[in-house]
Amino acid sequence: MLNRNEITTRRVATSRLQRKSSKEGEGEEQRRAKMSVELVDGATIRDFVEDxxxxxxxxxxxxxxxxxNRDGxxxxxxxxxELASLRLLETHFCLDEEETEAEEELRRLHGSVFAKFDRDGSGAVDLEEYRTETREMLLAVAKGLGFLPVQMVLExxxxxxxxxxRESKLLTA
Known part of the structure; x- marks a missing residue:
């Protein structure tokens, strides 16, 4: 098992590599396409939410x-x-009719997750609804991870x- 110093060292090395490969003026799609391997535990996420x-x-x-559309x-x-990035349902090597069923199931799952965010049932998610549900989801992930670090590929x-x-910056400061 890795200790906190080893976790910090790996995160800092990953972060440095990313900064080297990052270019100014990149669009949102290009930034989102970049991924890195990070070590994350429940405390990392919980501390972020509490800050x-x-x-x-x-x-x-x-x-x-x-x-x-900037309507708030x-x-x-x-x-x-954003819902697709959650990868709620992965399908591989599907036949055409199974793929259609999987797509329908994915639409239902996305609708269900959207409904969790849309707490007032208005058909739209405002900033406070987004913030509240995001906080709850991240805390659930933190609870699930517990204290053991997990290596994750993150966008x-x-x-x-x-x-x-955030944790890397705090630990290297």
């Missing part, structure tokens, strides 16, 4: 990126890409990646 400034800034940034709420259509710009980056 109100970091958490709120990160959530507001993700919300703004998803709010394509997220429609189902605007959240589809640049994801809240889990932001949590790992």
């Amino acid at each position: 109100e400034t970091s958490f709120n800034d990160s959530v507001e940034g993700r919300f703004a990126a998803l709010d394509v 709420v997220l429609s189902y259509g605007e959240m589809v890409q 640049e710009g994801s809240l889990l990646k932001m949590a790992a980056d």
Whole structure:
């Protein structure tokens, strides 16, 4: 099992490699396409959520990126890409009719997750609904991970990646 210093060393090395490969002026799609391997445990996520400034800034940034039409709420259509990144259902080597069934199941799952975010049932998710549900989801992930570090592949710009980056900065400061 890795100790905290080994976790920090691996995160810092990963972070340095990413900074070297990062270019200024990249679009959102290019940044989201980048992924890195990070070590994350429940404390990493819990501490991120409890740091109100970091958490709120990160959530507001993700919300703004998803709010394509800038109307201050997220429609189902605007959240589809974010929901797809959750990878609720993976299908491989499907036959055509099974693939259609899997796509329908995925639409139902996405609808169900969207409904959790849309707490007031208005058909749109405002910033507070997004923040509240995101906090609950991240805390559930933290509880599930517990205290043992898990190696995860995280997308640049994801809240889990932001949590790992925050911890790396704190541990190297």
